[in-house]
Amino acid sequence: MATANAATMVPPGNRNSVQPDIPGASSRRTQATNTSFQAKYRKVYALLQNDAELRAKIRKVAAAYDIDPMHIVGAIVGEHTYNVDAYDRLQTYYVKAMSYLSSKLTFAYEGEDVSDFVERPQFQKCAGITDSYDLWECREQVWNHSFRGKTVGGTSFPNDRFGATFFQPYYAGQTFGLGQLNPLTALQMSDLVHKVSGLPELDVNDPNTVYNTIMDPDLTLPYVAATIRKSIDAYNSIAGFDISHNPGLTATLYNVGNPEQRAYALEEENEKRRAAGEA
Structure with missing residues (x-):
């Protein structure tokens, strides 16, 4: 395995000879x-540039998760450039956060709450998992294998991501806040953020608090940092690459998600190359 040796350091910078195409959805949204x-x-x-207090908050949370602040900056800039516009002032995010506390939100599909959905027998293999990241990763895998694009028990499920199906009360694919997080990612990172930052653990049965956490800059920045930390750790432990010096790569992983799956795919590809003498 690649982890048997020291991880290969990926230096800063983009080594593509030409700029990759911008995804169509991003272009259409813009x-x-x-x-x-x-x-x-x-x-x-x-x-x-204009908010020194925000920059100080980014530096502080980056230190707590042992990452370079540029990883957080890169994720925020990337999300707001290719996803949605940033608000002009940080205060607007706080105002938005308060509005979610007064809304009545649910995490459900076709009237079935996700907390009931994950009690179906297909999710039995996830029952003993306590870590929030591993638990929701397991549930997402079950969704992909047993429900996505299928009809189960008379209910037809869309060929779409777990997060887009159950965790978007407004419309599929929506992300929120300064870090453009989706609720499923926040739920995954809950235990790590609780451990490192001391914030309360999130509860899937309390969607309003989940959304408030995503929208409040003081609460969401630790989740941004935790998500990046997970990506760095996944690529190091699974694929044997140290990406902690490449904020462009971590910003990309932050945008596309599923860093562990991508790290496993990369390691599998590299194993094939090594077996073929191409390493």
Whole structure:
């Protein structure tokens, strides 16, 4: 295994000979809001440049999770450039956070609450897992193998991600807040954030608090850092690559998600290359 040796350090920078195509969904979203990637980049850059308090918060939370602050900056800039516009002022995020406390939100599909859904017998293999990350990863795998795009017990389930199906009360694919987190990611990171930052553990039966946590900058930054920390650890322990010096790569993983699956796929590909004498 790659982990038997020291991890290969991935230096900073982008070594693509040409810029990869921007995903179509990102382009369509940007066109629909009558803006441009350049304008969205300038907006989030200005937010960070003009708010010394925000920069100080980023440095503090980065130190707690033992990552370079640029990883958090990269994730925020990437999300707000290719996903949605940043608000002009940090205060707007606090106001939005308060609004979610007064809403009536549910995590459900076709009237079935996710807390009931995961009690189905297909999820039995996840029953003994206590760590929030491993638990929700297990449940997501069960969704992919047993429900995604299938009809089970008379209910037809969409060929879509677990998070988009059960954890988007407004519309599928929506992410929120300064870190553009989705609720499933927040639930996965709950134990790590509780351990490192001392924040209360999130409860899937309390969607309003989950959304408030995502929207409140003081609460969401530890979740951003924890998500990045998980990606760095996954690539190190699974694929044998140290990506802790490449914020461009961690920002990409932050955007696309599923770092462990991607790390396993990378290690599998590298094993094939080594077996073929191409390493």
